[in-house]
């Protein structure tokens with residue numbers, strides 16, 4: 295996967311090697327939402343009270 299082609303899962307803006315953030319919500323240990331988003335969308339997510347974490351490399355884990 296080419297980092298340069300990676301886009302935000304929320305606004306679909308190209309991340310362009312900028313910092314990316316993982317945003318997720320969970321309920322009783324069950325993941326309800328899991329996205330990799332740009333800086334701006336991360337701020338929005340934090341306002342909404344979602345969990346967020348900076349990611350160094352954008353790798354989408356294959357989750358079950």
Ligand SMILES: [Zn+2]
Pocket residue numbers: 302303304305306307331332333334335
């Ligand atoms: Zn975004």
